[in-house]
Amino acid sequence: MAMIKYSPAVLLLLYMTAAMVGVVVAELQRFDHAVKSDGSLSFLVVGDWGRRGLYNQSNVAYQMGKVGEKTDVDFIISTGDNFYDSGLIDVDDPAFFESFSNVYTAPSLQKQWYSVLGNHDYRGNALAQLSPVLTQKDSRWFCLKSFMLHAGNTEFFFVDTTPFQDKYFTETKHTYDWRGVLPRPDYIANLLKEVDIALKESNAKWKIVVGHHTMFSAGDHGNTQELVDKLLPILKENEVNLYINGHDHCLQQISSPDSKLQFLTSGGGSKAWRGNTNPWNPNELKFYYDGQGFMNCEITYEKIQLAFYDIFGNELHKWSVSEYVHSSS
Numbered sequence: 554m555a556m557i558k559y560s561p562a563v564l565l566l567l568y569m570t571a572a573m574v575g576v577v578v579a580e581l582q583r584f585d586h587a588v589k590s591d592g593s594l595s596f597l598v599v600g601d602w603g604r605r606g607l608y609n610q611s612n613v614a615y616q617m618g619k620v621g622e623k624t625d626v627d628f629i630i631s632t633g634d635n636f637y638d639s640g641l642i643d644v645d646d647p648a649f650f651e652s653f654s655n656v657y658t659a660p661s662l663q664k665q666w667y668s669v670l671g672n673h674d675y676r677g678n679a680l681a682q683l684s685p686v687l688t689q690k691d692s693r694w695f696c697l698k699s700f701m702l703h704a705g706n707t708e709f710f711f712v713d714t715t716p717f718q719d720k721y722f723t724e725t726k727h728t729y730d731w732r733g734v735l736p737r738p739d740y741i742a743n744l745l746k747e748v749d750i751a752l753k754e755s756n757a758k759w760k761i762v763v764g765h766h767t768m769f770s771a772g773d774h775g776n777t778q779e780l781v782d783k784l785l786p787i788l789k790e791n792e793v794n795l796y797i798n799g800h801d802h803c804l805q806q807i808s809s810p811d812s813k814l815q816f817l818t819s820g821g822g823s824k825a826w827r828g829n830t831n832p833w834n835p836n837e838l839k840f841y842y843d844g845q846g847f848m849n850c851e852i853t854y855e856k857i858q859l860a861f862y863d864i865f866g867n868e869l870h871k872w873s874v875s876e877y878v879h880s881s882s
């Protein structure tokens with residue numbers, strides 16, 4: 554297995570130490586994923602998907618398999634809302650097989666998946682999705698609330714964005730599994746500190762932050778103001794290259810007017826076609842597609858290359874950025 558993590562003994566020691574002194578260890582858990590022998594990396598991003606293959610989920614999965622084979626994909630990122638409508642009931646919920654294992658069956662997709670939770674996942678048993686029991690059932694599965702992943706020249710910072718959004722704490726229509734999140738102000742303050750520290754310590758060539766919720770979006774949900782206020786300044790200050798999210802059921806690229814950040818939505822894993830797009834400055838909105846699909850990303854030392862695909866395998870949009878290192882001699 555390509556993924557290396559802290560040994561259980563080390564983790565246990567960390568947790569025991571934290572419990573004894575009554576503080577949260579202000580460090581994101583860190584994982585490693587080996588890249589290709591030439592140092593390059595390719596991965597797919599899909600979000601908002603688990604509907605037992607329905608709403609074109611199976612067609613998205615099929616095309617992911619084809620693109621993944623072509624690009625020899627190293628891993629797959631899920632931007633959350635993994636299981637509709639209300640996450641998993643427990644680790645034995647058949648939805649895990651029906652919406653994940655039995656849908657993403659292509660040979661090229663038999664790789665490690667790195668997932669975060671979405672707001673719909675929090676409506677069920679949020680801790681079930683984080684359980685190693687699921688990884689025993691399907692070795693591809695890996696989901697934590699927040700963590701970081703080192704892969705060659707690139708570092709990924711996965712951020713648990715659901716607790717940021719105020720409305721989930723006031724609405725009465727749904728209940729959320731906030732175990733481990735309360736008291737909320739402490740949880741958010743700690744998480745922001747952990748992300749900031751991890752970004753500052755990173756000397757990766759490319760920095761990518763992944764969360765479920767939008768930062769900026771012309772789609773149905775629109776911007777997530779809480780993230781714009783609290784998380785965005787940290788991303789800007791630390792020169793993050795990409796913020797990748799789901800939540801809006803569409804495919805989208807928005808360029809920041811005042812930094813190198815690109816805001817990428819890949820939330821077209823199943824039900825889409827919401828039909829309400831908000832007007833956006835065309836200089837910033839590089840691409841918007843209201844239907845199903847996914848994103849492919851290929852990274853080398855010099856370049857990040859993105860492409861979005863629909864359920865027919867059409868490449869809808871392509872974008873790349875290059876940063877060359879100038880020799881000082």
Ligand SMILES: *[C@@H]1O[C@H](CO)[C@@H](O)[C@H](O)[C@H]1NC(C)=O
Nearest residue numbers: 608609824825826844845864
């Ligand atoms: C499936 O995708 C096709 C082609 O994009 C679209 O016309 C159709 O409405 C989609 N079906 C659903 C249920 O979203």
